[in-house]
Amino acid sequence: MIRMFSRTGAGAAALAGIGVLITAGCSTDASSTESSSDEGPVTLNFAWWGGDDRAALQQEVIDAFEAENPGISISAEYSNYDDFWTKLNTQAAANDLPDIFTVIDPFMYDYIDNGRLLDLTTVSDAVDLETIPENLFSMVTKDGAVYGTPSGVASFGVVADPQIFNEAGVDLPDGDTWTWDDVVTTAGAVTAATPEVAGFVLPTDSQVASIWVRQQGEDWGPVDGSAQGLGFTVESMADYWSWVEDLVASGGTQAPDAAIEAASAGGGIEQSPLALHTAAMGVISANQLGALEEAAGREFVFLNWPGESQAPELGAWAKPGTFYAVDATTEHPEEAALFVDFITNSVDAAEVMGFERGVQPNPEVVEALQDSLTPADQRFADYITSLTAMDLQPFHLQDTGAGSVQVSTFDEVNQEVLFGNQTPAEAAQSLYDQMEAALSGS
Amino acid sequence: MARTRQPVSPRQKRQERAAIAFMLPWFIGAVGITLGPMVASLYLSFTEYNLLTAPQWVGFDNYVAMANDPNVAKSLAVTFSYVLIGTPINLVIALAVAMALNRGLRGLNFYRSVYYLPSLLGGSVAVGVLWRRIFGSDGLVNQFLGLLGIESDTSWVANPDSALWTLILLHAWTFGSAMVIFLAGLRQVPEELHEAASLDGAGATRKFWHVTLPLLTPILFFNLVLGIINSFTTFTQAYIVSGGTGAPAKSTLFYALYLYQQAFGTRHAMGYASALAWLLFLIVGLLTAVNFWASRKWVHYAS
Amino acid sequence: MERDQRRVESARGSQGSARKGGGMSVSALKHFSLIAVGVVMIYPLLWMVSASLKPETMIFSSPSLLPLDEDGNFALNLDSYVEGWTMQGGDFGKYLLNSFIIVALCIIGNLMSCTMAAYGFSRLMWRGRNISFAIMMMTLMLPGFVLIVPQYIMWSQLGLVGTILPIVVPKFVAVDAFFVFMMVQFFRGIPRELDEAAAIDGAGYWRTFTRILLPIATPAIATTAIFTFIWSWNDFFSQLLYLNRDSMTATVALSNFVDATGSSQWGQLFAMSVVTIVPVFLVFLVGQRFLIQGIATTGLK
Structure with a gap:
């Protein structure tokens, strides 16, 4: 077959293709097509993930920025989360990254590791990093360099539907004191009283497990610099899956197939059992409270994570849901930094965006927004504030190898438990082994 | 491949010149657009390449890693069952419907369009939602079973035992493209032959087996070869229905889906993905070669 | 000439069913089964149309195939269409137009380049033909x-x-091996005697290609155009x-209605999906007439 290629002269083309690939991968300075930034308007590309609602708000912010900075125009690109990363990765391979874009774990670890993001401390005259609590930078700080600004603080949380509890004649649990066993008994009681309703949505992703291991004083993800190895232990993970088995046994949750169906992509919060009134309690991304309440047509309440008052450590976490980052090879680092500063620190921008990407990281901005919040945003903010008021363990930059596959590997192993193919102990061992093999440098 | 020296007739020369003219666009496309990236991907399969930094030569590491990767075997198994079961079902339905919608009935234009509709939906986001309306735990299938007195709240799309079958059904349901090609092919079956056969007293079944089918073999062959290739590289439907995860419990982890996860997922291991692609290339190429070889025995060309 | 052809065919058609005897009941049975299967085929589209006409909150909570409002009354709610069409200050019409421009160029490109290559592969003898054909088949087999x-x-x-050229240019250089191979198979089904007769009459290759093969291959050309x-x-x-x-297209615009990390506009997604499918469906409805037209090969000269 090789012979055939060279015969037809395709060999030359192939070599050219490889050459292009290597040079594109190596060259660190993008070939400059525009004249330098001394004079004339500068155009910056800004790419983010999200739907049309977010895009409408984001465009308003861009317009406000352009009005303030007549010399800079921002060209917007957006797509949904998966497509965003596919496109960004492809652009990265061609040295064609947008000037400014949103990033998040686990994808961003590799971007940081390979030097594709601009160290914002080099442009600190244009972007003010002092306005934001330092611990919010913990995930994007490496060797003193800062690779992004947080867009907002978010978290996951347990919500309950008071109306369903009312109908079932079951008391709403006390979020300050409830235990993991309380979840099981409460969920069972709700379903026993109202058979059509699942007491607690069966967790199909890793959110609850991450809380569980943190309560044991462990870390969910493998911390960068793999000397420390994995964050979690086999024992804690096995205990978690035993709890899941208890929950299933109580009858107070969905069948595994129904739960996976409800959680599968394209699902969205609008099709979740909580929105359809077929579940009394469940875990949501806290900034989706507004969307959930709109879809369900009723109010929900946040409960603290179960077990927090008994466990050795607090399991809850709050972390930025998105970072704004700048391409390391952008031709206009100062201008890009100005824009990042605007979307991070400007009250005008925050008034438009609200808490769309989480509670604004700059406390002064939050202060200025107090009066204009919607009720759902207010409760979301209260929940996040109550978390950050606690002495939570910070979230770290994670190991690039294992950190980038932990979530998807967990989901796969979790399904083996849910469908009864593996015992909790087997599953925990399997996850541990797979993660250990994935650690970078091993 | 030794070139035999033969005296070249003027007619042959003329034909060679014409061939160059007719094939020129294809030559440009092959050399300029297709082959370069193909060979580049072959090169990448011997590298570690995360898209963010230049590829590093690693020799056969990726191929060795594939042999030890349980997901490769798993996804090959899923894909083979899909190909072996799905492709024949798809082709038989497409041919049967094409025969039924060929001629001799009012309103055929309308029927053809309706039957093609599912193929129009193709890879749209809506398909994932629709499929759950049908095969979900409170979907149509369970409602229908309820009417028959069978209580079921199984989620057929999310149960590891049945999820792959729903995708095979989805495949069967989108037989429209193969049907259209069969319909076009049936146009090439001369009506006179049918009439001649009828005069000889041949029944409909006999006419189908002895007149229609032999003349349709080039098109049947085309649909078979492409059906197999496309089933092996099937991606969109699996991606949409499982959200790209291959869930539940990897039961819909198609090979192309796993390849995509490796190439553009959180690992973006393009070197490994390229190695995966070239393994599939070998498998499909081998099967296609067998297909072409076997075609000499059953495909009848007009010349 | 074409009209004559059609008349002959329809005459043959009715003759055919009459000859079987009891024509009426047989065709009634056929219609019945075709409609029954048709309902299965069309159900998802009906569901989508219905969902696009429901208020956003009723799409997933109400199983009814009829569009009902919150009180359970039949009502056609056009909000999703209005809001979807003017998504975030944009204009869905513009995206549809972009799609049309790209698609039109792709069809022209494929029809020209793929038929020519297929003629070269199926009718001309040239050095390297078999290897080139094998290479073309290989391009189909590597996952894209x-x-x-x-x-x-x-x-x-x-x-x-950022331009449409990376999408359109490949079509003008026969990169879609699917269509080249398909056209080759159709050409190979056409008796060679026809070309040879034309050659004897003094027709060159180009003339044989455009005047003999292409007209006979109308169904295949229609297939190529529709699929493209x-x-x-x-x-x-x-x-x-x-x-x-x-330069964004309708297909890309659709994907932006749904985002798992935020809120999704399902009603608008379904409404604009319907709007997007309508032109495609119309093209098929019109185009499929050509699938069954063309000069039937007589096989006999």
Whole structure:
């Protein structure tokens, strides 16, 4: 077959293709097509993930920025989360990254590791990093360099539907004191009283497990610099899956197939059992409270994570849901930094965006927004504030190898438990082994 | 491949010149657009390449890693069952419907369009939602079973035992493209032959087996070869229905889906993905070669 | 001439069913089963149309196939269409137009380049033909995902990312091997005697190609045009990668209605999906007439 290629002269083309690939991968300075930034308007590309609602708000912010900075125009690109990363990765391979874009774990670890993001401390005259609590930078700080600004603080949380509890004649649990066993008994009681309703949505992703291991004083993800190895232990993970088995046994949750169906992509919060009134309690991304309440047509309440008052450590976490980052090879680092500063620190921008990407990281901005919040945003903010008021363990930059596959590997192993193919102990061992093999440098 | 020296007739020369003219666009496309990236991907399969930094030569590491990767075997198994079961079902339905919608009935234009509709939906986001309306735990299938007195709240799309079958059904349901090609092919079956056969007293079944089918073999062959290739590289439907995860419990982890996860997922291991692609290339190429070889025995060309 | 052909065919058709005897009841039975299966085929589209006409909150909570409002009364709610069409200040009509421009160019490109290549492969003898054919088949077998990045780098180096050229140009150089192979199979089903007769009459290759083969292959050409239309229309990946906000297509715009990380506009998604499918469906409705037209090969001279 090789012979055939060279015969037809395709060999030359192939070599050219490889050459292009290597040079594109190596060259660190993008070939400059525009004249330098001394004079004339500068155009910056800004790419983010999200739907049309977010895009409408984001465009308003861009317009406000352009009005303030007549010399800079921002060209917007957006797509949904998966497509965003596919496109960004492809652009990265061609040295064609947008000037400014949103990033998040686990994808961003590799971007940081390979030097594709601009160290914002080099442009600190244009972007003010002092306005934001330092611990919010913990995930994007490496060797003193800062690779992004947080867009907002978010978290996951347990919500309950008071109306369903009312109908079932079951008391709403006390979020300050409830235990993991309380979840099981409460969920069972709700379903026993109202058979059509699942007491607690069966967790199909890793959110609850991450809380569980943190309560044991462990870390969910493998911390960068793999000397420390994995964050979690086999024992804690096995205990978690035993709890899941208890929950299933109580009858107070969905069948595994129904739960996976409800959680599968394209699902969205609008099709979740909580929105359809077929579940009394469940875990949501806290900034989706507004969307959930709109879809369900009723109010929900946040409960603290179960077990927090008994466990050795607090399991809850709050972390930025998105970072704004700048391409390391952008031709206009100062201008890009100005824009990042605007979307991070400007009250005008925050008034438009609200808490769309989480509670604004700059406390002064939050202060200025107090009066204009919607009720759902207010409760979301209260929940996040109550978390950050606690002495939570910070979230770290994670190991690039294992950190980038932990979530998807967990989901796969979790399904083996849910469908009864593996015992909790087997599953925990399997996850541990797979993660250990994935650690970078091993 | 030794070139035999033969005296070249003027007619042959003329034909060679014409061939160059007719094939020129294809030559440009092959050399300029297709082959370069193909060979580049072959090169990448011997590298570690995360898209963010230049590829590093690693020799056969990726191929060795594939042999030890349980997901490769798993996804090959899923894909083979899909190909072996799905492709024949798809082709038989497409041919049967094409025969039924060929001629001799009012309103055929309308029927053809309706039957093609599912193929129009193709890879749209809506398909994932629709499929759950049908095969979900409170979907149509369970409602229908309820009417028959069978209580079921199984989620057929999310149960590891049945999820792959729903995708095979989805495949069967989108037989429209193969049907259209069969319909076009049936146009090439001369009506006179049918009439001649009828005069000889041949029944409909006999006419189908002895007149229609032999003349349709080039098109049947085309649909078979492409059906197999496309089933092996099937991606969109699996991606949409499982959200790209291959869930539940990897039961819909198609090979192309796993390849995509490796190439553009959180690992973006393009070197490994390229190695995966070239393994599939070998498998499909081998099967296609067998297909072409076997075609000499059953495909009848007009010349 | 074509009209005559059709009349002859329809006459044959009715003759055919009459000859079987009891024509009426047989065709009634046929219609019945075709409609029954048709309902299964069309159900998802009905569901989608219905969902697009419901208020946003009723789409997933009400199982009814009839569009009902919150009180359970029949009502056609057009909000999703209005809001979807003017998504975030944009204009869905513009995206539809962009899709049409791309698709039209792709059809022209494929029809010209693929038929020519197929003629070269099926009717002409030239050195390297078999190897070239094998190479073409190989291009079908490598999963496209691993070609995306090298191809993107190539177009990016040429400075053409953001234009429609990376999507359209390949069609003019017969990169869609599917259609070349399909056309080859159709050409090979056409008796060679026809070409040879034309050659004896003094027709050159080009004339034989355009006057003999192409007219006979009308159904295959119609198939190519229809498939190119639908597949280029739905070709999400290259449109996502190569186009920007201004040149964006309807297919890419649709994907922005749904985002798992925020809120999704399901009603608008379904409404604009319906709007997007209508032109494709119409093209098929019109185009499929050509599938069954053309000069039937007589096989006999």
